Amino acid sequence: xxxxxxxxxxxxxxxxxxxxxKLSSSSFAQTKxxxxxxxxxxxxxxxxxxxxxxxxxxxxxxMAPGVAGHSGTLTVxxxxxxxxxxxxxxRGRFHLYEGYAWDAVTLAARTVVEWGLPxxxxxxxxxxxxxxxxxxxxxxxxxxxxxxxxxWKQESLxxxxxxxxxxxxxxxxxxxxAAGQKLSQEDSQFRPLQAxxxxxxxxxxxxxxxxxxxxxxxxxxxxxxxxVPEILSCAGSKTMAAAVSVITNVWSDDVAMGxxxxxLEASKAAxxxxxxxxxxxxxxx
Amino acid sequence: xxxxxxxxxxxxGGISDFDQFEEFGQPVMDLLRSEGRSPLVIVVDTGYGFSxxxxxxxxxxxxxxxxxxxxxxxxxxxxxxxxPVVNDIYIAAADTVDQEETWSIGHPLGKLRNGVAAGxxxxxxxxxxxxxxxxxxxxxxxxxxxxxxxxxxAHAGLKVLGLVVPEGQPLDAKVLTAIAR
Numbered sequence: 001x002x003x004x005x006x007x008x009x010x011x012x013x014x015x016x017x018x019x020x021x022k023l024s025s026s027s028f029a030q031t032k033x034x035x036x037x038x039x040x041x042x043x044x045x046x047x048x049x050x051x052x053x054x055x056x057x058x059x060x061x062x063m064a065p066g067v068a069g070h071s072g073t074l075t076v077x078x079x080x081x082x083x084x085x086x087x088x089x090x091r092g093r094f095h096l097y098e099g100y101a102w103d104a105v106t107l108a109a110r111t112v113v114e115w116g117l118p119x120x121x122x123x124x125x126x127x128x129x130x131x132x133x134x135x136x137x138x139x140x141x142x143x144x145x146x147x148x149x150x151x152w153k154q155e156s157l158x159x160x161x162x163x164x165x166x167x168x169x170x171x172x173x174x175x176x177x178a179a180g181q182k183l184s185q186e187d188s189q190f191r192p193l194q195a196x197x198x199x200x201x202x203x204x205x206x207x208x209x210x211x212x213x214x215x216x217x218x219x220x221x222x223x224x225x226x227x228v229p230e231i232l233s234c235a236g237s238k239t240m241a242a243a244v245s246v247i248t249n250v251w252s253d254d255v256a257m258g259x260x261x262x263x264l265e266a267s268k269a270a271x272x273x274x275x276x277x278x279x280x281x282x283x284x285x
Numbered sequence: 286x287x288x289x290x291x292x293x294x295x296x297x298g299g300i301s302d303f304d305q306f307e308e309f310g311q312p313v314m315d316l317l318r319s320e321g322r323s324p325l326v327i328v329v330d331t332g333y334g335f336s337x338x339x340x341x342x343x344x345x346x347x348x349x350x351x352x353x354x355x356x357x358x359x360x361x362x363x364x365x366x367x368x369p370v371v372n373d374i375y376i377a378a379a380d381t382v383d384q385e386e387t388w389s390i391g392h393p394l395g396k397l398r399n400g401v402a403a404g405x406x407x408x409x410x411x412x413x414x415x416x417x418x419x420x421x422x423x424x425x426x427x428x429x430x431x432x433x434x435x436x437x438x439a440h441a442g443l444k445v446l447g448l449v450v451p452e453g454q455p456l457d458a459k460v461l462t463a464i465a466r
Binding site for chain 1: 349350353354355357358359360367368370371372401405406409419422423436439440
């Protein structure tokens with residue numbers, strides 16, 4: 001019988017204490033990062049930060065993600081050479097569909113809150129529902145739908161589909177959108193950002209066509225299996241959360257999606273743009 | 286849940302059985318393949334809240350999982366992909382007519398209405414308002430066992446012929462014969 005309720009091994013306060021202990025012998029002992037960034041599978045940005053210190057999730061959280069794609073590391077490094085400001089990059093996350101309980105899925109975000117970091121940038125790979133989207137588009141979340149909270153197991157998903165989308169509205173989100181506009185004006189290679197509503201589903205099976213149509217009726221623009229728990233974890237805290245989806249496919253009626261290589265290429269190009277976008281926003285914090 | 290016939294899997298169990306499905310799924314698939322037959326699972330479930338007054342047996346063409354849960358949550362069973370694609374899993378009666386190697390579904394099935402199932406939490410009785418929501422979002426009836434069964438079957442690489450029958454309404458003998466064939 002699989003373990004369907006893997007709870008968090010540590011509290012957020014314990015995780016923060018561990019991070020601070022591990023950083024105490026580095027040049028970052030006295031600094032607090034200006035932001036944390038969570039990278040979803042296939043998203044590769046902010047690589048090789050100057051003076052970076054790499055910690056393992058296992059050491060910090062007492063557990064490591066089981067999904068291929070990200071090893072589960074927390075990297076603290078400088079935004080740029082000689083810059084006093086630092087950023088914390090979390091590669092990998094815990095998902096509900098893996099059987100992790102809510103407190104385990106939200107542990108990293110709650111740790112960021114407990115640590116007192118003012119900004120949390122979340123990323124994910126998502127399926128495009130909006131037919132105006134193209135593979136490789138970046139979508140800033142201006143709203144989300146919670147279709148994955150464990151409470152729906154008790155209540156069924158019907159109240160969730162009856163509810164309106166929640167809005168994501170804060171200055172960090174505004175900064176992402178403004179940075180995207182600026183970068184696309186300056187550089188024709190920088191595809192304009194999309195802005196839309198992300199539907200967070202439990203997974204792990206992908207959506208059926210009927211579910212895709214339902215989500216479109218509910219005016220969701222992209223669909224994935226993460227991010228919503230982290231956004232909810234920051235509610236009411238001093239940590240501002242903003243999120244960007246990398247659109248890895250677009251559901252269309254003829255289901256004629258690009259080949260795997262095309263998707264990989266698009267993801268790679270999207271990661272480059274996302275890196276530019278994040279560096280631009282982080283440098284202004 | 287029990288295996289009644291090597292060419293077919295019949296599910297008579299409840300949701301608690303799904304964890305066991307994958308344990309015997311692979312040997313059954315191996316058997317089906319060794320016989321040169323496509324793996325197909327027939328799921329017959331009771332349906333409620335039929336839209337448009339169409340209180341009659343339906344062939345399921347697609348579904349909405351509105352249960353708030355998924356039977357594949359947990360470590361992935363290597364019988365299938367971590368993120369299974371569940372589109373194109375339901376078999377329409379028309380799709381099966383010419384597949385002599387697999388199933389020969391006769392006219393009685395072809396005459397059944399087609400519909401989209403909403404899978405809800407076990408035992409949940411939907412209010413009028415909830416039912417209206419389900420219909421507006423694309424489903425024609427709701428049921429309890431079909432959707433989780435289908436997700437597990439899809440994960441194990443099986444195709445599904447889903448039949449949903451109103452409560453207390455027996456399946457027509459001709460349909461049963463067609464299925465048996």
